Amino acid sequence: MKQVLIIDDARDRAAWLKASLELAGFAVRWLSWEQVDEHSIQAASADVIIVDANAPGRDTLEQINLMSATLEKPVVVLGAQMDPRSIQEAMRAGVSAYVAHAIQGEDLKSIIHVAAARFAEHKRLRDELREAKTQLADRKTVDRAKGILMADHGYSEQDAYARMRSMAMSKGKRLAEIAEAIIMAKELGA
Amino acid sequence: MNHAGEILSTDGVMSKVPTDIRTIAWAGGSDAPEKPNLTIGFIPLTDCASIVMAHELGLDKKYGLTLRFSKEPSWAAVRDKLMLGELDAAHALYGLIYGAHLGIGSAKRDMAILMGLNHNGQAITFSNQLRDKGVTTGELLRNLIKAEQRKYTFAHTFPTGTHAMWLNYWLAAHDINPLNDVRNIVIPPPQMVANLRSGNVDGCCVGEPWNARAIFDEVGFTATTTQAIWKNHPEKVLGTTREFIEKYPNTTRALMRAVLDASRHVDTLANRLKVSNIIASKPYVNTPDPVIEGRMMGIYEDGLGRTWQDPDCLKFYDDGQVNFPFYSHGAWFLTQFRRWGLLKQDIDYLAVATQVNQIPLYTEVAKSMGVPVPDSTVKMETFFDGMVFDPAKSSDYAMGFKIHAR
Structure with missing residues (x-):
């Protein structure tokens, strides 16, 4: 079961939405915008957050989500005038998920699941890209350090690599960190 | 160049x-x-x-x-x-x-x-509560933050926006880590003045007319304009x-x-x-018109008694x-x-x-x-x-x- 957090100042609307989502099997919490800060968002431990498209507080939520890696959540945005075509367009574009207010509980259920899945996919791709970029940067650093050891100490490429590796293991550090230290030491002496 | x-x-x-x-x-x-x-x-x-x-x-x-x-x-x-x-x-x-x-x-x-x-034409506003503690500049703010246990709250308008960058830059230039030494939050611009008044925020970086409005409503003062941080930004x-x-x-x-x-x-x-x-x-x-007019014409007052004609206004x-x-x-x-x-x-x-x-x-x-x-x-x-x-x-x-x- 997914935890859903509704942030809305319109009490009636929030109550209706809450009841409708609970019927569809979600655990639902509700906050007014005034109550929104990093602590209340943390405490709600939601899988999905639902907000109104016209809430000025959306920017407040963006800051909380973006500045804390652990609070990054899919946000479903409810708009009054969304027609089915623009909802589809929004989902395709991956813009949170724009959904019409009038939509019923069961439909909302599938939208929430799609939003959560899309978000997870987006996050996975981004993490993979980040990982790949770090690996590439690490390899460049290691190559540079290897070059320094070869030029300054006359080691073969294999020896230079083996020495860095054994130092990394004995110091409990990553190979790239040892390589960085070698490059910095070289720059200091240069 | x-x-x-x-x-x-x-x-x-x-x-x-x-x-x-x-x-x-x-x-x-x-x-x-x-x-x-x-x-x-x-x-x-x-x-x-x-x-x-x-x-x-x-x-x-x-x-x-x-x-x-x-x-x-x-x-x-x-x-x-x-x-x-x-x-x-x-x-x-x-x-x-x-x-x-x-x-x-x-x-x-x-x-x-x-x-x-x-x-140009944005500013960092401090609340009058800070003024009452004698804190009117970045240096004095740093001293206050180092001396007190509580975390002061500074607001801007969007995580990747300009006001976030002006505020962070300015605080850091005063040796205040904007992400650790203060609470760093976002408030919608039209709500800035109310949040200064209630004490929810101690300072903010926002576009005009909201800094002028804070002075007009007597809830805050201008600690710096953004053109004073980076001229013609x-x-x-x-x-x-x-x-x-x-x-x-x-x-x-x-x-x-x-x-x-x-x-x-x-x-x-x-x-x-x-x-x-x-x-x-x-x-x-x-x-109200007067809140926009002054700074639009380059006529500035900081809310602490200083007035000047700013050649680097909007x-x-x-x-x-x-x-x-x-x-x-x-x-x-x-x-x-x-x-x-x-x-x-x-x-x-x-x-x-x-x-x-x-x-x-x-x-x-x-x-x-x-x-x-x-x-x-x-x-x-x-x-x-x-x-x-x-x-x-x-x-x-x-x-x-x-x-x-x-």
């Missing part, structure tokens, strides 16, 4: 644009806008003046367009609606366009900055998507012409009283310096994204700026209107703390700050 040679000179860039794209505006023998009715998003702030006046002065009609304005409740809404095509273009925070282009905190979509809308831009430009080349040019014309008009001090009256009205900023044109979308400005925002951990890796800062900032297009439009265009697409910048940004060394600059959050 032409560091990277030909590619970074405006002539060099123009020569790289294929002739068929340069002349696409006349494809089919017509340069009539493909989409004459446009919806332009804006946030109620004084610096929405030039886009509003493009319509109020009938300049949209002059270029075959009808502009309709959509007052947006949040910057997130501006970004999402641009991406969805519900807005054709918008008055946008410089960094917001870059955040959307890189997919920071949102979906990723190729974005475009058509031109700058204004320089870029601020709001005319933003859209890459897709829009490609789909509607004539419309894009017509829109740029109308806004450039309006920028010239609004920049003239003699016109600004009238402009202030129009943008203060209900459909736009919706605030600028909308400045012989085209304001509107030319320098690649180096885009690169600067990216270095700050890196500095504050919004970017997790080093990137080619200038290369991303050349994707987003539409200098070839701007140059073509500006030259056709007799608007001066600078010789170089990049320039060096000097900040109030003496730090110099050399765009050719963006990577070293991004990594060279003592206080950062990478």
Whole structure:
């Protein structure tokens, strides 16, 4: 079961939405915008957050989500005038998920699941890209350090690599960190 | 200051644009806008003046367009609606366009900055509660923060926005880590004054008229203007998507012409009283005229008794310096994204700026209107703390700050 957090100042609307989502099997919490800060968002431990498209507080939520890696959540945005075509367009574009207010509980259920899945996919791709970029940067650093050891100490490429590796293991550090230290030491002496 | 040679000179860039794209505006023998009715998003702030006046002065009609304005409740809404095509273009925070282009905190979509809308004219306001503790400057704030256990709260307007970058830069230059030494939050601009009054926030960085309004309502004072942090800094831009430009080349040019014309008009001090009256009205900023007029005319008071005529107040044109979308400005925002951990890796800062900032297009439009265009697409910048940004060394600059959050 997914935890859903509704942030809305319109009490009636929030109550209706809450009841409708609970019927569809979600655990639902509700906050007014005034109550929104990093602590209340943390405490709600939601899988999905639902907000109104016209809430000025959306920017407040963006800051909380973006500045804390652990609070990054899919946000479903409810708009009054969304027609089915623009909802589809929004989902395709991956813009949170724009959904019409009038939509019923069961439909909302599938939208929430799609939003959560899309978000997870987006996050996975981004993490993979980040990982790949770090690996590439690490390899460049290691190559540079290897070059320094070869030029300054006359080691073969294999020896230079083996020495860095054994130092990394004995110091409990990553190979790239040892390589960085070698490059910095070289720059200091240069 | 032409560091990277030909590619970074405006002539060099123009020569790289294929002739068929340069002349696409006349494809089919017509340069009539493909989409004459446009919806332009804006946030109620004084610096929405030039886009509003493009319509109020009938300049949209002059270029075959009808502009309709959509007052947006949040910057997130501006970004999402641009991406969805519900807005054709918008008055946008410089960094917001870059955040959307890189997919920071949102979906990723190729974005475009058509031109700058204004320089200067934002400020950092402290609450009167801080004044009552004798805290009126960055140095005194640092002393207070080091001495007291409680965390003070500072607000800006959007995580990738300009006010976040001005506030963070200014606090860090005073040896205050903006992400650890204070609570760093976002408040919608129209709610800033109420939050200062209630004590929910101790200070904020926001666009006008809200800093002037804090003084008017006697809840705060101006600790610094942003032009005092970085003289003639870029601020709001005319933003859209890459897709829009490609789909509607004539419309894009017509829109740029109308806004450039309006920028010239609004920049003239003699016109600004009238402009202030129009943008203060209900459909736009919706605030009492005097709150907008003063700072729009360059007449500043800080709320502590100092008054001055500021030659570096809001600028909308400045012989085209304001509107030319320098690649180096885009690169600067990216270095700050890196500095504050919004970017997790080093990137080619200038290369991303050349994707987003539409200098070839701007140059073509500006030259056709007799608007001066600078010789170089990049320039060096000097900040109030003496730090110099050399765009050719963006990577070293991004990594060279003592206080950062990478």
